[in-house]
Amino acid sequence: MRSKSQNFDEIDNKLLALLQQDADLSQRDLADRVGLSQNACWRRMSRLTEAGILKGRRAVVDGAALGLDLTVFIMIRTRHHDDSWARRFRARIEAQPEIIEFHRIGGEWDYMAKAVTQGMAGYDALYKRLIIGMDLERVTGVFSMEPIFEGRPLVAPG
Amino acid sequence: MRSKSQNFDEIDNKLLALLQQDADLSQRDLADRVGLSQNACWRRMSRLTEAGILKGRRAVVDGAALGLDLTVFIMIRTRHHDDSWARRFRARIEAQPEIIEFHRIGGEWDYMAKAVTQGMAGYDALYKRLIIGMDLERVTGVFSMEPIFEGRPLVAPG
DNA sequence: GTTGAAACACCCTCAAT
């Protein structure tokens, strides 16, 4: 049984799911919702934190309220496959605050970046900053017409 | 000046960035880092919360510690474009806990899902659960070979 | 904007069961 080897059970999973949805829940609320005493619940959180599973909390901000209303996935294919170019490219990517996620990927593209911009004008500005002098083979923006959901909690398979 | 029309300044931006990176910072630490008194800093957080910009906090969990070590973006093209099919499809997607993000997208694909699975076997299982009976035209997994960064803070453009 | 202080809630620990 895998849950045994990982040393956690359904209650831990529920705890993790709850905290990923709302880390402002008080110990009392948490304890109530998982059906444990406040004390036992706190011990579990401690264990999960020490095990490195709970890594901290982050504030959630409303992008739209900041004018960041367009989500776009940028697919990139490069002509260069040496280390020094890759480092330069990563630095370029990191310098773009609109890019909130970045992966090296398999398949017909080399990289994928997720960006959130102020409309299409914001994307265009980002695009120009991104490509200049990088000699990319191909770049295409895949636009989110409707972000149906984001940020769902990670849950350990049963 | 746009920052004036949005009624917030550099300090608010710094506050939001800090909280998005670590919401466990105490009011004292926060205040120190933005160069404000604890009191003034707290008032700003209040304003940002009431304005709906700060929407809460979420716990961050280490996926790898749960065995969730493979990130994959699933591109989907469908043959159906009516409402009732779309609703059925969304319900199917929502029933898959590995899928943590889901967009309707423009371009040559209709939907994109981001999933985190226990290796390739986990992806294969998800894939089968996903497609059965949905009559999709085309589905392809774009695998993250290396998630270079994720979860960067949203920042309002200057 | 600032400091300082008080009221309060919550967290964490401990003791006992």
Place this chain on the structure above:
DNA sequence: ATTGAGGGTGTTTCAAC
């Protein structure tokens, strides 16, 4: 595993500048 209780810490509010 549970309850209950204490001390300590941080948050929130308020008064005065």
